[in-house]
Amino acid sequence: MQANNLPLWLALKFVPRLAVHKKIALVEEFGIKPLFTTKQSRSILTSSHGLTAKQLAAFEAPDWQKINAVIEQSIQCSSELIPFEDDCYPQLLKQIYDPPLVLFIQGNKKLLNRPQLAIVGSRNASIEAREVSFAIAQELSQSHFVVTSGLALGVDAAAHKGTLSVSEATIAVVATGLDSIYPSRHKKLAQDILKKQGAIISEFLPGTQARAGHFPKRNRIISGLSLGVLVVEATIKSGSLITARCAIEHNREVFAIPSSINNAQAKGCHWLIKQGAKLVESFADIVEELNPVDISGLHLEVERQDQQKPQQKTNNIEQKKNPQKDLCKDALLASVGFEITPVDRVVSRSKLPIEEVLTRLTVLELSGLVSAVPGGYLRVK
Structure with missing residues (x-):
C-alpha cells in the first residue's frame, strides 16, 4: 500500500450512511484514488450508484482537517492505522460482510494474519470458567494459535492472562478508541499484553468511549479474525452469543463448554451445543476440528495431545441475593x-x-x- 492512500481510506470511512460492502465494491470498481481524484468517477457515482448529495459531497470535498486530526491522535496514543488494502490487514477479516475499512492497532501487527482462536464468555464468570479459560488459552498459545478476546472482565481476562502466563502473545479487540482502556481496571493487563509482543486493536476512532452499541461491533471483529470461537460460559442473553452468531455467519467453527444443568451462567453454552456447536471438554477437542489449519499460505501443524487434561467444567458462582439467608x-x-x-x-x-x-x-x-x-x-x- 502506498502511504498516501491512508487518508483516502479514512475519507471513505467518513462517507455517511453508505454500507461498508458498498464502499469496498466502489474501490474494487474504481480504485481508492480515482474515487476522490477523478471527476469521471464522481460523474458515474452520480448517475448509476444512487448516492445522496451528502455522500457525493464526502467524495468531492473530504474533511481533511478531521482526517489529519485522526492520524495525529492515533500517533499520540502510540497506535498505527491499517487500511483495508494494507498487506498487514487480516485476510480472514476481509471475508466478513462488513469488515472495518481501517483498523487501529497498538503492538505487534504481525499477529493479525496468524491463526487465531477466540475465547469469549461471561463477564460475571464463575471461578471454574475462569480456570478453564486460563488453562485452554495456555494450551492454545503453546500450540501456535493466537488467543483473541475482548479485554473484558471474567472469561476474556482469564484467556489473555493464560496466554501471558506462558509468555505468548495475545490479541485484545476493544470497543473504545485506543487512547482509553475499558474497563479501566484492565490498564495493567493491556500494558502486559503489549509488553509480551501482543496487540490491541479497534475500529473506533481515538476519543471514542465505551457504549453498549459498540460491543456487538467489537464482537464481529473477534469472530472475523478467528478460525473459531470458544464460548466458555454464557447466559442466553449474553453478548458472547452474539460473537457465536457472528462466527456462524462468518463460516467459522463454534465451540462451547458444558456445565451443570443448575448453572444459569451456562445455559447459553448448552443452547449452542443443541444447535450444533462442538462440545469441548479439553483442548484436544478443539485441535481435532482445527488441526491442521492452512490459511493464506500459513500451515499450522499442531500435534494431538497424548493425554487430555482432567475435565474441567464451568459452574455458577453468582451470589444470588436472598434477604433471609x-x-x-x-x-x-x-x-x-x-x-x-x-x-x-x-x-x-x-x-x-x-x-x-x-x-x-x-x-x-x-x-x-x-x-x-x-x-x-x-x-x-
Missing part, C-alpha cells in the same frame, strides 16, 4: 461449584486456612447451601 453472601461459597469440588480445591481458591474452610463449609451445609458428598462438596443454591 445472609450466608449466600459468604465469599467461600464462590469457591464451591455445582459439581463435586474437593476440599483442597476450596482451600486453594479461597486462600483460607483449612480449619476455617471446614468450619464454614459445615455452616453452609447446615444452611442448605452446599452438600457434603464423596470427594468433596456440591453447591446446592
